Amino acid sequence: MAKEKNEKNSENEKVTFNIDKDKNFSEWFTEIIKAAELADIRYNVKGFxxxxxxxxxxxxxMYDLFEKELQxxxxxxxxxxxxxPESNFMLEKDHVEGFAPEVFWVTEHGAGEKFEERLALRPTSETAFYQMFALWIRSYRDLPFKTYQRAQVWRYETKATRPFLRSREFYWIETHNAFASLEDSKNQVKEDMETTETVLHQKLGVPYIFFERPAWDKFAGAVSTFGADTLTPDGKTLQLPSTHILGQNFSKPFNVVFKDKDGSEKLTYLNCYGPCISRIFAGVIATHGDNSGLVFPFEIAPVQIVIIPIAAEKDPAVLKMANKLKDELFENGYRIEVDDSDKTMGEKFYYWEMKGIPLRIEIGPKELKENHIVIFRRDTKKKEVLNPADLIDYIEKTAKKEIIKNLRERADAKFKEKLKSAKDIEELKKYLEERNLVRINFCSLEKDGEECAGIIEKTLTAKIRGKRADIQENPSGNCVVCGKKANVVAYAAKEY
Amino acid sequence: MAKEKNEKNSENEKVTFNIDKDKNFSEWFTEIIKAAELADIRYNVKGFxxxxxxxxxxxxxMYDLFEKELQxxxxxxxxxxxxxPESNFMLEKDHVEGFAPEVFWVTEHGAGEKFEERLALRPTSETAFYQMFALWIRSYRDLPFKTYQRAQVWRYETKATRPFLRSREFYWIETHNAFASLEDSKNQVKEDMETTETVLHQKLGVPYIFFERPAWDKFAGAVSTFGADTLTPDGKTLQLPSTHILGQNFSKPFNVVFKDKDGSEKLTYLNCYGPCISRIFAGVIATHGDNSGLVFPFEIAPVQIVIIPIAAEKDPAVLKMANKLKDELFENGYRIEVDDSDKTMGEKFYYWEMKGIPLRIEIGPKELKENHIVIFRRDTKKKEVLNPADLIDYIEKTAKKEIIKNLRERADAKFKEKLKSAKDIEELKKYLEERNLVRINFCSLEKDGEECAGIIEKTLTAKIRGKRADIQENPSGNCVVCGKKANVVAYAAKEY
Structure with a gap:
C-alpha cells in the first residue's frame, strides 16, 4: 500500500451527500443542516x-475556546x-429605538395576572449589566472591570430567519467592561480584535476583516462599532463578533461612576464585545465544508476520530483492536467513536465524511496482520499508513496542527480572491454580481454619506460595511456614487 | 517548624466572617452569599x-461533572x-395543572403586537422535547433514545424566594429519554440514581437519600417520582436531583411511537431526570461550609489554590518564586491565584478562608531559604510543610483525593446523626423540633394517606418525603397519625 493514496475505491458506493457548495450554497447549507442533523427547524415556534x-x-x-481566552x-x-424591565431600556435613547421593535415581552404569569411593567426577554444585556456595575464599582482600584456571560438572547427578527445565520433565539457570549478612560476602552477594542484573531482565525480557520461601521450602522447606543465580516461562498458578508465603544452613553443614565485617585467622581467608559457562537458555527461550516458535506477543525469536531472496523465479522480480533484503540484515544482526551453498525463500508465512509469528522481510522484483517492502520484525513481526503504505536504522536504533532493550518490557509486564499477594488460604479456592480467584497472610494462614513450608501443598497442590493479597522487606507479619487471627493476607502458587499 | 500545626498566629487579626453555621444557618447562608460575592439579589426583577x-x-x-457522566x-x-406554545402544555392534563400557575407568559413583541398564542418561558421541557421525539423516533433500533440539555428554566414561585435554593430563574440539566418498555425506563431511574451517587455524593460530598414520593407529591404528569433529599444545617430537607417515570402519559398525547421488531406500532415509555445545578450549589455550600465561611471541594473550587507571598517587599525573590509556582500549577491545569495585594497577611488568610479555597500556599524569605513551602488545607485547617518539588505530587495524590474524602465523611456522619426513628407523634414532634429527618410508621403513600400527611403538615409544619428508594423497609405497627395499621415506613421533615 502506498504511503498516500486517493480514496478511489469507494466511488462506486452510495452517495449520501453531493451538492456543489460554491454554485448552490443556499441549497448546500439547508441540506447539510438536515443531513448532518445539526438543527431541526420543525419546532412549532416560528424562527426557533x-x-x-x-x-x-x-x-x-467553541464556547470553551472563547471563554478560556476571555478568562x-x-x-x-x-x-x-x-x-x-422595560424601564431599563428607556434609559438610553438610541438603544431603545434600536432594540424595542425586536423585543419579546413577558407581560403576565399564571392564569393571566399582569406584571406591573413589561419584562423584556433580553435582546442584549447592556441595560441589565450596567445597573449592577453602578452598585459594584466604587473606585479607580476597581477598574478595569471586565466581565462576560455565556447566554442566549432573543430578537423578534422581521427578516426571513435562517438556521444559525439569523434566528429569533441565538447563543452568544457578551463581554461588558468598564474603564477609567476612553483610551483604555479603545485598548479593549484592540484586545477584542486579538481575541477574535486567536479564536476565529487561528483556531477555527475563519478569515475576516474588521470594519469600523458607518455612522448609520452602529450598534444602538454605541459611539463606534467594529464588526468582523467573513464571506459566505455566495459572496455575502456575515458579521461575526462585533465590539463597541460605548463611551459614556450608558454610564451616564445608569450612573456607573468611580472615585478617581484625586478623590473626584467620574463617569466610566464602557465597552462590549459579542461573539455569537451559533452564528460563528455557521461561519465555520460555510467556510470549510465541501461538496461531500461538513469539514470540522479538529479542536471543535463533535467527534474527532471515527474508527471503522473492516471485515470484522470474519475476524473478531479486528473489533477488539478497534475498541482497544478507542479506549486508548478516549483516555488521551479525544472524542472518539467506533462504527460497528451493519452498514456497508462505503456507506460508513460517506456518512462520516458528510458529518465532517477530521480523522477516520480503518482497521481490517490485513492491517492487523501487517501491524498498521490506515488514517484518512477529511480535509485533504488523503490516506496515510501508520504504525498504531505512532498514532497518538501523529494526532498530537501532525493532525491537530496540520488540519487547522491547511483549512485556514485554504480559506484565507479563497477570501483573498474575493477582495476586489472597483474604480467606478459599473465595476462595483460587476464585482458584486461576481459575489465579491469590493473596495471603493467613498464620500463619507459619517451621516453625510448615508445617501450614497442608500443608492448602493437600492440599486445594487449591497451594503457599505465600513472602513478597515486593521489597516489605514487612503482614498485617491472621487466617491464612486456621487463623484464628490472621496474621504474614505470603504467596502461594499451583499449581506446575510 | 512542626510537620503540622494549627493556625494560631492569625487569631489576633481582623475577622471577616464568623457566624455559627449550625445555630444560625439562615443568617450564615444570607451573609456568605454577600461576603463571598456568590450572587447579588439587588437586580430589579423580583426573584431573579x-x-x-x-x-x-x-x-x-458542576455542569462539566454532570454532563461528562451523562455523556x-x-x-x-x-x-x-x-x-x-401554550397548546403544547394543554396536551397532558396533570402537567398543565401542575405548571400553568407558575408560567411566565410571552404575549407580545415590539410595540405591543400580540402573538396568536401565548408562549411559555419553559418551566420544564417535557412538552418541548416530546413533540420532537415523535418526529425523530421511528423504530426499536432508535431506542433507547437518551438526551439532555443544560438550560435555565423559569417558574413564577409564589413561596418566598431564596438565592440558589428557590428562585424564579434557575440553572439545571434535564435529561429526557424514550424506551421500548416500562422495565427499561425503570432501569434508567436506577442509572439516574447511580449518576447522582457518582457526582453528588462521591465528587461533591453531599449526602442524601432517594425517596419515592407520595402519590400527592409527584412531578406533574409522572407515574412515579424519586427525589434525592439532603438536609441543611437547620434540619430542612432540600430536594436535589429528582428522576421520574413518566410511563406513557406524555408519549400518548405527543404520539411518541416506534415500530417494534414484530412490525407493530407501540407507544414509548418516557423518563426524565433533573439535577438543578444552582440548587445543588446551595447544597454543597450548606453541607461543607463552616463558621469561617465557604469550604469548596477541590474539583469545583472557583480557585483551587491561592499563593500568599510573605514579606515580599523585603525580598523580591519571594514574589518571583510565587509566580514561578503559579505558572507551573497553571500549566498543570489548576485554577490558581497569587494574592500580592497590599492587605495584611492576616486579612489575606481570613479572606481566602472565607472564600473557601481548598489549598493555600505560603512562601516567605524563611521558606525560600529552607527550600520549603507551607500548605494550609481549608477543610482541616491544618498546615503542612513541603518541598516545592513535591507540590504537584502532593496535590494530585493527596489533596485531590483526601479533601473530598474528608468532606464527604464528615458530611455523611452529620447526616447519619440526623436520621431518627419516632415511635409516636410526640416523638416525631420532638425529633422534628431538633431538626431531624424522621422515620415513622405510616398508613399509606397512596391517595388514602394524604389526610394523615395533611395533619403532619398542619400541626408540625413538616412534610412526608416518601419511602426510601435505596432500601426496602418494612413497617411494624401502626400509623403514628391515624393509628391504623401502617403499610409503609415513611420519612417526615421540615422542607425548604
Whole structure:
C-alpha cells in the first residue's frame, strides 16, 4: 500500500451527500443542516430551532475556546437574568429605538395576572449589566472591570430567519467592561480584535476583516462599532463578533461612576464585545465544508476520530483492536467513536465524511496482520499508513496542527480572491454580481454619506460595511456614487 | 517548624466572617452569599439573581461533572427553544395543572403586537422535547433514545424566594429519554440514581437519600417520582436531583411511537431526570461550609489554590518564586491565584478562608531559604510543610483525593446523626423540633394517606418525603397519625 493514496475505491458506493457548495450554497447549507442533523427547524415556534448534538457538541467546544481566552485576559463570568424591565431600556435613547421593535415581552404569569411593567426577554444585556456595575464599582482600584456571560438572547427578527445565520433565539457570549478612560476602552477594542484573531482565525480557520461601521450602522447606543465580516461562498458578508465603544452613553443614565485617585467622581467608559457562537458555527461550516458535506477543525469536531472496523465479522480480533484503540484515544482526551453498525463500508465512509469528522481510522484483517492502520484525513481526503504505536504522536504533532493550518490557509486564499477594488460604479456592480467584497472610494462614513450608501443598497442590493479597522487606507479619487471627493476607502458587499 | 500545626498566629487579626453555621444557618447562608460575592439579589426583577464569578465558575465545573457522566452513559446534548406554545402544555392534563400557575407568559413583541398564542418561558421541557421525539423516533433500533440539555428554566414561585435554593430563574440539566418498555425506563431511574451517587455524593460530598414520593407529591404528569433529599444545617430537607417515570402519559398525547421488531406500532415509555445545578450549589455550600465561611471541594473550587507571598517587599525573590509556582500549577491545569495585594497577611488568610479555597500556599524569605513551602488545607485547617518539588505530587495524590474524602465523611456522619426513628407523634414532634429527618410508621403513600400527611403538615409544619428508594423497609405497627395499621415506613421533615 502506498504511503498516500486517493480514496478511489469507494466511488462506486452510495452517495449520501453531493451538492456543489460554491454554485448552490443556499441549497448546500439547508441540506447539510438536515443531513448532518445539526438543527431541526420543525419546532412549532416560528424562527426557533432545536439544536441537535452534532452542532451542540461543537458549539460547546467553541464556547470553551472563547471563554478560556476571555478568562485569560481577565474577564470574569456572570449569569444575568434573562428578563429586563422595560424601564431599563428607556434609559438610553438610541438603544431603545434600536432594540424595542425586536423585543419579546413577558407581560403576565399564571392564569393571566399582569406584571406591573413589561419584562423584556433580553435582546442584549447592556441595560441589565450596567445597573449592577453602578452598585459594584466604587473606585479607580476597581477598574478595569471586565466581565462576560455565556447566554442566549432573543430578537423578534422581521427578516426571513435562517438556521444559525439569523434566528429569533441565538447563543452568544457578551463581554461588558468598564474603564477609567476612553483610551483604555479603545485598548479593549484592540484586545477584542486579538481575541477574535486567536479564536476565529487561528483556531477555527475563519478569515475576516474588521470594519469600523458607518455612522448609520452602529450598534444602538454605541459611539463606534467594529464588526468582523467573513464571506459566505455566495459572496455575502456575515458579521461575526462585533465590539463597541460605548463611551459614556450608558454610564451616564445608569450612573456607573468611580472615585478617581484625586478623590473626584467620574463617569466610566464602557465597552462590549459579542461573539455569537451559533452564528460563528455557521461561519465555520460555510467556510470549510465541501461538496461531500461538513469539514470540522479538529479542536471543535463533535467527534474527532471515527474508527471503522473492516471485515470484522470474519475476524473478531479486528473489533477488539478497534475498541482497544478507542479506549486508548478516549483516555488521551479525544472524542472518539467506533462504527460497528451493519452498514456497508462505503456507506460508513460517506456518512462520516458528510458529518465532517477530521480523522477516520480503518482497521481490517490485513492491517492487523501487517501491524498498521490506515488514517484518512477529511480535509485533504488523503490516506496515510501508520504504525498504531505512532498514532497518538501523529494526532498530537501532525493532525491537530496540520488540519487547522491547511483549512485556514485554504480559506484565507479563497477570501483573498474575493477582495476586489472597483474604480467606478459599473465595476462595483460587476464585482458584486461576481459575489465579491469590493473596495471603493467613498464620500463619507459619517451621516453625510448615508445617501450614497442608500443608492448602493437600492440599486445594487449591497451594503457599505465600513472602513478597515486593521489597516489605514487612503482614498485617491472621487466617491464612486456621487463623484464628490472621496474621504474614505470603504467596502461594499451583499449581506446575510 | 512542626510537620503540622494549627493556625494560631492569625487569631489576633481582623475577622471577616464568623457566624455559627449550625445555630444560625439562615443568617450564615444570607451573609456568605454577600461576603463571598456568590450572587447579588439587588437586580430589579423580583426573584431573579445575578450570579457572580465565585458561584458561576464553580457551577460551570458542576455542569462539566454532570454532563461528562451523562455523556458517558449515552445521553446526547441538545439546546431546545426557551419558548413553548401554550397548546403544547394543554396536551397532558396533570402537567398543565401542575405548571400553568407558575408560567411566565410571552404575549407580545415590539410595540405591543400580540402573538396568536401565548408562549411559555419553559418551566420544564417535557412538552418541548416530546413533540420532537415523535418526529425523530421511528423504530426499536432508535431506542433507547437518551438526551439532555443544560438550560435555565423559569417558574413564577409564589413561596418566598431564596438565592440558589428557590428562585424564579434557575440553572439545571434535564435529561429526557424514550424506551421500548416500562422495565427499561425503570432501569434508567436506577442509572439516574447511580449518576447522582457518582457526582453528588462521591465528587461533591453531599449526602442524601432517594425517596419515592407520595402519590400527592409527584412531578406533574409522572407515574412515579424519586427525589434525592439532603438536609441543611437547620434540619430542612432540600430536594436535589429528582428522576421520574413518566410511563406513557406524555408519549400518548405527543404520539411518541416506534415500530417494534414484530412490525407493530407501540407507544414509548418516557423518563426524565433533573439535577438543578444552582440548587445543588446551595447544597454543597450548606453541607461543607463552616463558621469561617465557604469550604469548596477541590474539583469545583472557583480557585483551587491561592499563593500568599510573605514579606515580599523585603525580598523580591519571594514574589518571583510565587509566580514561578503559579505558572507551573497553571500549566498543570489548576485554577490558581497569587494574592500580592497590599492587605495584611492576616486579612489575606481570613479572606481566602472565607472564600473557601481548598489549598493555600505560603512562601516567605524563611521558606525560600529552607527550600520549603507551607500548605494550609481549608477543610482541616491544618498546615503542612513541603518541598516545592513535591507540590504537584502532593496535590494530585493527596489533596485531590483526601479533601473530598474528608468532606464527604464528615458530611455523611452529620447526616447519619440526623436520621431518627419516632415511635409516636410526640416523638416525631420532638425529633422534628431538633431538626431531624424522621422515620415513622405510616398508613399509606397512596391517595388514602394524604389526610394523615395533611395533619403532619398542619400541626408540625413538616412534610412526608416518601419511602426510601435505596432500601426496602418494612413497617411494624401502626400509623403514628391515624393509628391504623401502617403499610409503609415513611420519612417526615421540615422542607425548604
Amino acid at each position: 430551532l432545536v439544536f441537535q448534538p452534532w452542532s451542540v457538541l461543537s458549539m460547546e467546544s 485569560k485576559k481577565g474577564h470574569k463570568p456572570y449569569w444575568y437574568p434573562s428578563l429586563i | 439573581l445575578v450570579f457572580q464569578p465565585w458561584s458561576v465558575l464553580s457551577m460551570e465545573s 458517558k452513559k449515552g445521553h446526547k446534548p441538545y439546546w431546545y427553544p426557551s419558548l413553548i
